[in-house]
Structure formats: C-alpha cells, structure tokens
Amino acid sequence: MSWIVSPQDVDALTLQSSYSRKEKSLGVLVSNFMRLYNRDDVDLFGIDDAAAKLGVERRRIYDVVNILESIGVVSRKGKSLYSWNGFLHIPRSLHQLKEEGLREGFGLSSLCSNSDKVSHDDESEDSCSLPPDNQHNSSSLSKMDHKKERSLWLLSQNFVKMFLCSHDDLITLDTAAKVLLRDSQDSMHMRTKVRRLYDIANVLSSMELIEKTNLPGTRKPAYKWLGSKSLTEKGARLFNSTNESKKRVFGTEITNLSTKRNKTDCSSNYKKIGYKKHEEEETKQAAKSYVFGPFSPTAASKKNYNIVRTNNSGRLQDLEALASTHKPQYCNQDVTGLLGHYTEAWNKWFEELYRK
DNA sequence: TACTCCCGCCACTGA
DNA sequence: TCAGTGGCGGGAGTA
Numbered sequence: 001m002s003w004i005v006s007p008q009d010v011d012a013l014t015l016q017s018s019y020s021r022k023e024k025s026l027g028v029l030v031s032n033f034m035r036l037y038n039r040d041d042v043d044l045f046g047i048d049d050a051a052a053k054l055g056v057e058r059r060r061i062y063d064v065v066n067i068l069e070s071i072g073v074v075s076r077k078g079k080s081l082y083s084w085n086g087f088l089h090i091p092r093s094l095h096q097l098k099e100e101g102l103r104e105g106f107g108l109s110s111l112c113s114n115s116d117k118v119s120h121d122d123e124s125e126d127s128c129s130l131p132p133d134n135q136h137n138s139s140s141l142s143k144m145d146h147k148k149e150r151s152l153w154l155l156s157q158n159f160v161k162m163f164l165c166s167h168d169d170l171i172t173l174d175t176a177a178k179v180l181l182r183d184s185q186d187s188m189h190m191r192t193k194v195r196r197l198y199d200i201a202n203v204l205s206s207m208e209l210i211e212k213t214n215l216p217g218t219r220k221p222a223y224k225w226l227g228s229k230s231l232t233e234k235g236a237r238l239f240n241s242t243n244e245s246k247k248r249v250f251g252t253e254i255t256n257l258s259t260k261r262n263k264t265d266c267s268s269n270y271k272k273i274g275y276k277k278h279e280e281e282e283t284k285q286a287a288k289s290y291v292f293g294p295f296s297p298t299a300a301s302k303k304n305y306n307i308v309r310t311n312n313s314g315r316l317q318d319l320e321a322l323a324s325t326h327k328p329q330y331c332n333q334d335v336t337g338l339l340g341h342y343t344e345a346w347n348k349w350f351e352e353l354y355r356k
Numbered sequence: 357t358a359c360t361c362c363c364g365c366c367a368c369t370g371a
Numbered sequence: 372t373c374a375g376t377g378g379c380g381g382g383a384g385t386a
Contacts, residue, residue, distance in 0.1 A: 021384050024362065047375085059364070062377055079371090079375065150378065192379060198361055221359080360385070369376075 026063060026199055027206035029056060033064055034207075037084050047080040063152060067203040070156035071097075090209075094164060094227065101161030155180065155193075156200045163210065163225035170215055170222035173197040 022028070032054050037045055047065070051058045065082055068074045072093030074082045148154060158180060162171055177193040201223055204210045210223045 021360090021362065026361075057364080058375085059377075060362085062375090066377075152377075188380085194359095195361065195380075196378085198359090202361075358386090360383100362383085363381090365379090365381100367376100367378085369374105371372100371374090 024056075025202060026060070027202040029054060029060060030064055030068075030203045030206040033068075038086060042084045044077060044081060044083050047082070063199060064203065066152040067156045067200055070153045071160065071209070094160070097157055097161050098164040100157075101165035104161070106158075106161045106165035152196060152200065155196055156203075159197060159200050160204070160209075163223075163227075170213065170224055172215065172220060172222045173201065 033050065036050070036053055047058055047061050050061045050065075054061070065074050065076075069076065069082075070093075072085055072089035073087065074084055077083050159176055162176055162179065173194050174190075176197055177190050181189055181193055201210065201212070205212055205223075208226055211226050213222055213224050214220060215222045
C-alpha cells in the first residue's frame with residue numbers, strides 16, 4: 001500500500017472524504033514521524049508537538065515513542081519530552097538486546113515455531129523458550145512491575161530479542177505471543193498480546209527492520225528479520241543506482257524477497273573486527289544511507305541530492321513547479337496543517353541546498 | 357470468516 | 372486534584 005500523495009491522487013483525495021483505516025495505520029504514522037523528526041536540527045521533541053503536527057491523538061504518539069524507545073531511536077527526557085537519538089543508536093541497541101536475549105535464554109530453543117503447525121491448548125508449555133515476561137514469580141511483583149512487564153516497550157524489546165537470538169527465520173505473532181505468555185495460554189490474553197504485537201510489527205515493518213511474509217507452503221503470516229543490515233543494503237542500492245524508479249519507497253510492496261537474514265552476520269562481524277570499530281562503521285554507513293520515503297531527512301539526503309541533481313538537473317524545477325501547481329485542500333484541517341509543515345520543510349531544504 | 361489493528365476508555369502514577 | 376501515561380479490549384475495516 002502507498003499513502004504517498006502523488007499529483008494524480010490530489011483530486012481524488014480532495015473529493016474523497018470517506019474514512020480509510022489504512023491512512024491512519026501505525027506504520028504510516030511512524031513513517032510520518034520519521035520524516036518530521038529525523039533531521040540534524042532535531043534534538044528534543046514533545047508529545048504534544050508531535051501529536052499536533054502529525055494530526056493524531058497523544059495516545060498514538062505514546063505507542064510510537066514506546067516502540068522507538070525500545071530500539072534506542074528516542075529516549076525519554078521528561079514529562080512529554082523526548083530526545084531524538086536517530087538511527088545511529090539502532091545497531092548498538094540491537095547488539096545490547098541480543099546480548100540480553102542470550103543471557104535471558106531467548107536462544108535456548110526454536111521458539112516453538114512448530115506449534116503453528118500443530119497448535120493445541122493442552123500443548124506442553126515447556127517446549128517454549130524462556131518467556132521474559134514471566135521469569136519472575138508473579139506474586140513477588142508489585143503493580144508497577146506488572147505494568148512494566150506488560151509495557152509496549154518491553155514487549156517490543158522481547159519481540160526483537162526473539163529475532164536476534166533464535167534460529168528461526170520466520171516468527172509468527174501467534175508464536176511470539178505464546179512465548180511471551182508462557183504461564184498463561186488463556187485465549188483472551190493471547191488475543192491481547194497478539195494485538196500489541198501487531199502494533200509493534202507494524203512499526204518495525206515501517207522501519208524495515210522486519211518484513212512481513214508467509215510461512216513456507218502456507219498463507220500463515222510471519223515476520224522475517226531484516227535488521228540493521230537492511231539499512232546498509234538500502235543505502236548501497238541507493239548509491240549504486242542512479243535509476244530512481246528502482247528505489248522502494250515506503251508503503252510499496254516489497255518485491256525483493258531474497259533478502260538474506262542477517263542476524264548471524266551481525267554478531268559474527270562484531271567478533272571479527274571488534275564491536276566498537278564495527279559499530280562506528282555500521283552506524284556511520286547506516287546513518288549516511290538511510291532514507292525514509294519521499295521526504296528524505298536532511299541528514300540522509302545531502303549526498304542523494306547531488307546524485308539527483310547530476311542526473312536530473314531539470315527534474316528539480318519540474319518538481320518545484322509541480323508542487324506550486326498542486327496545492328491540495330483537505331477536509332481535515334490537521335492534514336492540511338501537516339502538509340503545510342512538510343511543504344515548508346521541503347522548500348527550506350531546497351533553498352539551503354541551492355545556496356550550497 | 358479470519359485476520360488486522362484503530363480507537364478511546366479508564367486505571368495508575370507522580371507532581 | 373489533575374495532567375500525563377499507557378494497558379487493554381471492543382469492534383470495525385480488510386483480505
């Protein structure tokens with residue numbers, strides 16, 4: 001699916017006032033969130049600011065920042081205040097999560113992936129790997145501990161740990177929920193956990209850390225880990241190709257299904273050349289190359305701009321002319337405001353680059 | 357019909 | 372007391 005507004009869509013969007021669930025998905029929200037804050041000049045941001053600029057309720061921003069915080073992209077600084085760390089922190093966070101996951105026993109078994117093929121309520125719970133949610137005696141936990149245990153932040157971290165530490169290529173949400181609910185196979189708890197995992201999976205998919213696919217030979221949806229290497233690969237594709245049409249933009253279906261799972265590469269590389277040095281190289285490369293959708297953040301776009309300009313010098317004028325011609329009017333004032341914000345940022349970006 | 361996941365209620369926390 | 376936070380599940384949209 002693609003919710004990037006093209007000129008052809010403008011008229012349709014103007015006329016179309018009906019509700020569309022997809023336009024409000026957490027994945028789209030995260031994508032917009034990235035475009036808004038993944039910039040050099042952004043250090044801190046507020047919940048209210050994000051909610052207003054993105055035209056969503058605060059509640060949804062909490063969902064997003066909780067998941068982003070779990071992989072180190074943002075960190076909480078105070079009431080309604082977060083710092084933007086950016087993608088430089090993702091490799092480090094993933095490394096830490098993997099180490100934690102191995103310590104906590106995420107890699108002990110195959111995450112019950114076979115249970116998707118044969119799933120029964122009376123299935124032996126011992127066949128699953130250690131569920132971090134329920135490592136402690138529940139009676140010894142305070143209410144606060146219980147709440148933290150069930151937080152989206154922790155759930156997201158544990159979900160990522162499963163990918164980083166298990167030997168399974170594919171993980172279904174059912175499997176993940178079962179592992180995280182080892183001591184409770186109650187169907188209602190399962191449903192709730194799966195709902196949350198859908199939220200997390202949407203965010204991680206939007207960031208292309210994971211990819212939605214199917215279990216082999218079935219239509220059962222499952223998720224495949226792409227990891228930080230996908231950031232680098234994406235950058236390599238971008239710099240090695242001057243053909244813009246080959247770039248995948250957010251929202252389009254992934255066609256490159258041969259992408260190798262890289263979690264083992266990640267750890268082995270750390271061992272080979274030393275984590276610190278590798279981390280710096282990887283983070284630099286990832287930061288230089290990562291691009292989100294059509295509204296590229298300035299940090300990642302400076303090099304891209306040169307490529308585009310060299311090969312398509314006339315294209316910039318075309319785009320600017322197109323932008324000034326098409327000014328969509330939306331029924332929703334929030335959308336209009338958000339679009340105005342993007343337009344302003346886009347214009348400033350071009351002005352600055354032209355000056356340079 | 358099963359899957360997906362938005363939406364907002366409401367409990368909890370801390371100032 | 373109240374604003375901030377976020378777990379939770381109903382139920383609507385989608386495939």
